[in-house]
Amino acid sequence: MPGWAGALAGLTAGGVALGLAQLVAGLFGPQTSPVIAVGDGVVDLTPAPVKDFAITTFGENDKTVLVWGVLVLLAVVAAVIGVLARRRLAYGMAGLAAFAVVGLVAVVTRPGASVVDVLPTLAGAAGGMWTLAWLLRRATVPAVSGAPSGQDRGEGLGDGERPAVTGAGGEAERPAVVRASGEAQTFDRRRLLTGVAGGLVVAGVGAVAGSRLAGSRAVDLARVNVALPAPATPAKPIPAGADLRIGGLSSFVTPNRDFYRVDTALVVPQVDPGTWTLRIHGMVDRPVEITYADLLRMPLTEADVTLTCVSNEVGGRLVGNARWLGVHMSDILRRAGLHADADMLLSTSADGFTCGTPVDVVMDGREALFAIAMNGEPLPVEHGFPVRQVVPGLYGYVSATKWVVDVKVTRFDRDEAYWTPRGWSAKAPIKTQSRIDVPSSGASVKRGRTTIAGVAWAQHKGVAAVEVRVDGGAWREARLADVPGPDTWRQWSLDWDATPGSHTLQVRATDTTGYTQTEQEAPPAPDGATGWHTITVSVA
Template identity: 45%
Template sequence: MTLSPVRPRPAADAPHPAGAVRVPGRTARALTGVVAAGVAVGVGHLVASLTSPPASPLIAVGSALIDAAPTPAKTFAVRLLGNYDKPVLIGAVALALLVFAAVLGLLAWTHRRVAVAGIALLGLVGAATAVYRGGPVDAFPSLVAGAAGVAALLLVVRRSTSSPRPAPATATDRSLGTPDRRGFLATLGLTALVAALAGGGGVVVGRVRSASALARRGAGLPTPTSPAPPLPAGVQLPGMTPFTTPVDDFYRVDISLVTPQIDASGWSLTIDGMVDTPLTLTYDELLAMPMIERDITLTCVSNEVGGSYVSSGRWLGVPFSAILEKVGVQAGVDQVYSYSLDSGYTASTPIQAVSDGRDAMIAVGLDGKPLADARGYPARMIVPGLFGFVANTKWLERIEFTTYARRTAYWTERKWATDGPILTQSRIDLPKSLATLPKDKPVIAGVAWAQHRGIAKVEVRVDDGDWQEASLATDGGIDLWRQWSLRYDGPAGLHTAEVRATDATGATQPEARTKVFPDGARGWHQIQFTSE
């Protein structure tokens, strides 16, 4: 048997043969993929900011994940993260993208086609999700992003592997010669700068568009034909939660990862379905209709017992009674099906709730100003007494009078309740849980609500003792929450307090706790506090 000669391995400090391709270290290769993905995301965001902000690649993918997520996951996210659920989701998508991009960077020198295909795939995924949630035109930002990412990756790889030079005698295996290293780092830095400029440009364009939209609203709102009466002085208790919620503090729960920014000059509202006279209204035509102004408290079905997803404000809008009169609703209609410009969101409202005399409206203003983008500009629905997911559609574009048999709304498809009357609920705001009740102001206080029924009584129990009836603040109306207070005269130390409310129909909120899914949380709010 003949043995083949063994070829000795070159010493670690042996020079590379002239013309050999020198590969950067792992960190540099991974960083190449990350920078290429950054260029893709930045360019995609910039293009989307100029065309359609929701079509930005990260936003499109994140929105698709929201749609695909099971209801328990959505409920858990809202409960755990509150208003931070969407930023956390975007961060998670971005982190997954960075990891994937780093892997592609590691492959770029040895399997270039695989790396290029991976970057291109990211663009295609963004395009597909954008088209699914919008239309064919929404694919454009992601397609441009994919092309930009591929170009960035190839630029860096080719710059570091072209015109190879012999490495210095001290170079270790798989390292770059000094001239190539400098060129590689310069190219990588330039590419990273492009990514930052593109992403920053998208942010700047978005803010300019927002500023322009705000400037266009400077004309203000029409005077209501039916103004709201002043709130009674006694609705607000000293030191308590503001009875009228500041606009910036209003709770917000929706499926939008990016706030829709709509130019009212090109907006219109279509009202059709089972009606005698379909109607399309421009923003100016809507503003020209008779307006009512009303103080109304809104509540989200995702509000946990004692939660903060409840807010109160003064709304201005066209009453639904005027809409019903104009279009002529046909027999058989049992729901008002509303469409939002927010990524295909829909809601179904019982026809009875907009035709029984309550102050249901198509709102255009809040607290004397046009709706902010985050509150549903240019127009949204407000229906007192119903949870928002069945009644208060923001960024309204169409209202269809139809039947439940023909249309199923966004949340109903995800197994939430079809009807959503607001439950009788109450909350302790003072003292905060685990806080100290001062000796000079030993007052337990909070709010209770049962919109469109009103609050008749609030009771507080300390340490499983007898229920004590609290003092109610002045009643602002059945569509508003109501503040209450109780002086505590018990001993010092650690205590437990519970609260329950009774609405004007005589129904008292139950003790048994339920989850928010599928029709709202039930149970008594409980805190612990220390009395001085």
Template identity: 45%
Template sequence: MDAGARPLRWWSVVAGVVAGLVLVAVAELVSLAFSSSSAPFVAVGGGFIDIIPPWVKDLAISLFGTRDKLVLFASMGLVYVLLTGLTGALGARRPRLAAALLAALGLFATIIVLTRAGNGAPDAIPTASGTVIAVPLLVVLLRAVSPAADGTAWGRRRTLVGVGALGVVAVIGAAIARGANASREITRRAAQYVLPEPASTATPIPQDAQVDLEGMPPYVTPNEDFYRIDTALAVPRVDPTSWQLRIHGLVDRELTLDFEELLAEPMIEKHVTLACVSNSVGGDLAGNATWLGVPVRTLLERVGVKDGADMVLSRSVDGFTASTPLEALTDERDSLIAVGMNGQPLPRQHGYPVRMVVPGLYGYVSATKWLTELTVTRFADDTAYWSTRGWSERGPIKIASRIDVPRSFATLTPDAEGAVMLGGTAWAQQRGIAHVEVRIDDGDWREAELGAEVSDDTWVQWSLRWEDATSGDHAATVRARDGEGELQTDEEAPPAPNGASGWHRIDFTVG
């Protein structure tokens, strides 16, 4: 055997990877003309999210936070490179079998695409197109890098450089297409409508609601900084001109509204703090915003809810469902079918054009984005996406408090009077926060000063001036008491099945 044959067999691995990348690049480019979930990585990743145990999801969020989707895509890419590389290695001796395996991989992805909610037969075209191009390309590449096709040294070098260049082009093409899919703008559509004037505006936010302490988060979370945790690997592309909301189930009469009809409904404005059930103690998966929308109870009154109903199953265009207790949508808390966020149309990543906002409940049972359907039903008759995966059905938000300043392991410099400042945030939606207490090391609990409270449904910022600060290493612990007198529990619990609990503690140094 020629001494160059063994290195060339490694080029069979490269050929497999290059063909696989071409499949993805073509599919991603073609998917721009179809639904966001027609892209193979999005569809397969969505299917993976649907079947993983809840603890895996919690682990990913605890480790990577809002970057969990990026990590999933990177992990999928690594697995895909390994699979296509192994396919190429097999093709060094059996190119037809390698082609069949790549075709099977493309067929598998196509089937997954067809199973995603809202997808139809046309959405299979992107992955099918990529497969049709990549399979014969793999055969050509395997022949080109085989020892029998080496030819002269110059010819061999030219062939290998060509395969490598095609791989680079495929990587760039796949990256550009994925980026174009991920950042596909809808500002043109959003600009086609102006948010209606609300029938009632939100309570003005007092200036002293914001604690004046460097490092504190803004009282109102900017749209671009608001946390995003959902099951959608790609933001659904929803055209408001064809969007509809259907309300049906245990009702006297069904109701279907298009977007213009929804905008014509009397709307109200509310400040509401939302929190994710996956938020760990002291975590940042919570945000406060001013929402504009139609009170859900007005539409439920219009359809007439039948006796015996106790739940509303909301559905997203991507198939996600949430089970919201009926009383949370019909009482005086002003749950909203929202179209605006902080004075702007909903950002696409936060549910454009329509989403749910329900004060007092974790998002997994209430905050359905890209809303398209409300089914009035019973907990005994229907289950939602996460309630079938071991999470509790009703999801009331627990009392929570955290230390924002200082950050863990930070060093604080005392002021001229020898004092240092601590600050943070606390929330207990529907009950409000009455007190926040901070303990330095193992000392007594100290009452923190609260910023102005805007409503029971929004968080409160707090500050504590530690006047007798001593140099060295210290720990700080925070706890809160809600407006009904309940003290935040120190019993530690993970996010599953109904939200984390415990007191937030940090270590810091006074220099």
């Protein structure tokens, strides 16, 4: 059997294995998929600089790129396994078993893993092994009468293969293959290809059906059926002048569908609000456990808060503003009775991610919430349903835990959160920043009166001024939009008489403490990027 045939058989067997695993994972939850489990393991083991590069290069698509990378690697290995299996089937079985072990280890070491979580991997491995053996058997048929049985000759033949034999009519016969039993057999291309086609159908149906099963789980229905209580403390009305309504300028309220998402979850955790609980423990007088129903009965607060990812580059898009509804974290923590020397809240997500939040920030009176709603609807599943943290003024990795299920009251000198040992700062207040939205970088602008506009943010301090300059000239103060409070971003605009040529535009913001953005450029790591957003435009 030629090498390409073995590789094709291996690829098909790998596809069937993944398709069956996905199908079974659809019944038990996408987090049980071996591909997802291995991907999560890769995320956890990847060095921080590589993660930073992935987020910077691929943005919110970093997880998609990772999953495809895992699939490509599996495809290459599956092809190699098939090539080896054409010589001895035991080699192929051993290769598939080895990768099944890797998948099993990744699955069982996930937070909250149970015995049934291994079923998708086992089902996939069994299906892949059976498919590989079936294809290799199918691709060989008994040799025609008179096939040679002497010494192997010819190049490129596998163990036991025979060179092509020329029959009486001058036509080349298929090369004979001698099995261990001594029976001569030949390679049948047509039977292999039809078998591969059937295997690919099975793989595709399994993958699609599994995805649909996973997507139709009860969590989506539970979210739709949540009746949000009215807030005991409504947010202030958004001022009429909060949105300047300039084309291309980020809206004051970011729609849920457009809100950035950066987290470590390859598959969005599916958390049933009916079984969800939040546990508060550690350095407290009275450990507390709260259900979703308990949370809905508590006095709810509404707040407009802008969230920012620490990975956001200067001028980046990993920032958004929304109206949140939830319970003050401080109210629940006071119920538990914090110890005086506690200074850290180590929160844990349903998928095992951890986050360390300074206690003093949460308890200083700001609108730090265990949020249940976003822009008037229950939290989208990808943004933390049923409950997440929202803490104004801190980068997300130290404050905004999604799918939160556990809060350990502790100290920074005793515990570390997920990102801290990976080189990021333990505490990360958001840095005052500004961005030019209009015109876009590299745009061609018509000469004459032109609007330059963008957003600036300095959460929990507030933006006091925004300045713009052209081609390194004098700074000009921009017009500021109204805001309901200090925790949101602020739109700004400036009219500019554009003249022909290439021009450099820069922006900087000053917050209410009097601090003005520094010109010094710094990368996101370890505690947020700095510098002035600078773009170049051409005027015709």
